[in-house]
Amino acid sequence: MIVTEKAPAKLNLSLDTPMRYLDGLPKWDMVMVSADLADYVTVETHRRPATIKVYTNSGFLPNDQRNLAYQAAHILRTRFHRKDGVTINIKKQIPVAAGLGGGSSDAAAVLRALNNIWRLGLSLDELAKVALAIDSDVPYCIYNKLAHVTGHGEKVELLPAQPHYWAVIAKQQISVSTPQILRQINYEQLVHLDNAKLIASLKEQNWQEAVKYMGNVLEPLTMQYYPEIGRLKQKMIDLGADVAQMSGTGPTVFAICHTESRAKRIQNSIRGFCRDVHVVTLL
Ligand code: ATP
Numbered sequence: 001m002i003v004t005e006k007a008p009a010k011l012n013l014s015l016d017t018p019m020r021y022l023d024g025l026p027k028w029d030m031v032m033v034s035a036d037l038a039d040y041v042t043v044e045t046h047r048r049p050a051t052i053k054v055y056t057n058s059g060f061l062p063n064d065q066r067n068l069a070y071q072a073a074h075i076l077r078t079r080f081h082r083k084d085g086v087t088i089n090i091k092k093q094i095p096v097a098a099g100l101g102g103g104s105s106d107a108a109a110v111l112r113a114l115n116n117i118w119r120l121g122l123s124l125d126e127l128a129k130v131a132l133a134i135d136s137d138v139p140y141c142i143y144n145k146l147a148h149v150t151g152h153g154e155k156v157e158l159l160p161a162q163p164h165y166w167a168v169i170a171k172q173q174i175s176v177s178t179p180q181i182l183r184q185i186n187y188e189q190l191v192h193l194d195n196a197k198l199i200a201s202l203k204e205q206n207w208q209e210a211v212k213y214m215g216n217v218l219e220p221l222t223m224q225y226y227p228e229i230g231r232l233k234q235k236m237i238d239l240g241a242d243v244a245q246m247s248g249t250g251p252t253v254f255a256i257c258h259t260e261s262r263a264k265r266i267q268n269s270i271r272g273f274c275r276d277v278h279v280v281t282l283l
Helices: 068-079 102-117 124-131 138-143 178-183 195-203 207-213 219-225 227-238 260-270
Strands: 002-020 026-046 052-056 085-091 147-151 155-158 166-171 243-246 253-257 276-281
Touching (some): 026 195, 026 276, 068 102, 068 124, 085 102, 102 138, 166 227, 195 207, 219 227, 219 243, 227 243, 227 253, 227 260
Antiparallel strands (some): 002 026, 026 147, 166 253, 243 253
16 A cells, blocks of 8 residues: 655744753743645655655655654554555655754654554544654644644643745754754753743744744854854845744744845745745645
8 A cells, every 4th residue: 555645844934942852952931833845755655665765856865763753654654563565655755854853753754653553543643642752843743733743842832723824944054953053052051032932823823923932942052153144034024024943943034024025025036046945835
């Protein structure tokens, strides 16, 4: 049986971390949303060969156990004592190492596909528990809906869908290592967000109020190495974005606009110096 799953990019409407756990990982306090910029992940199972194979259309990605999609198949196969082989084909459209959670979304797509193919009958909440063993963003990517995400990433509280908005997603040619940025967080220096107010505004579907509380506490950290992230963000704001900020640990910057024409205008204005720009709707 073959199943194809859409694996959308995630954006952090807010990203905060109040502390580090004893295991060294950050405790998260984030509001995440998915965008209609997606990889397509096709999963096929077979008796022979009884191995896991990953193929992608990207020359930059590992296709062995370092690929998060491979890890997803391996974990589910081991946990449910399946012996079949799994072939995964990833049509990559989400920029890699961009702060858009592409690897996490591919892994979540593999979990959903295998749950279906093997008729495991796991609910999305059960799949999200399995997902945490892969990476902190994978539980969220099981759902791909506006949500408040806390803990190590395993607590995902869905929030009501918002009216239609457009996002301009722009990745400059910079590579950011997420583990490297996370190791450097100095908790004394972080300027925290008011996520409670953001969540209350989103629950009331009051977007104009919600944008006041969006933000990413890691921006100053990544921007100290890459000031061009701050310049791109400012340009998007000058061009009339409702909000513009970095996603994850960067380098991607996104702008949110309430009209498509405004989003297209921003896209056209920044294309000259940033080639990887997408106008998409939020899911
Ligand atoms: P995060 O913030 O969760 O680290 P990201 O959006 O910054 O994610 P990804 O595109 O997920 O970045 O890639 C992060 C790293 O994960 C890269 O070094 C990449 O080689 C590795 N990786 C493993 N599997 C995948 C995959 N299927 N797609 C993209 N990257 C993958």
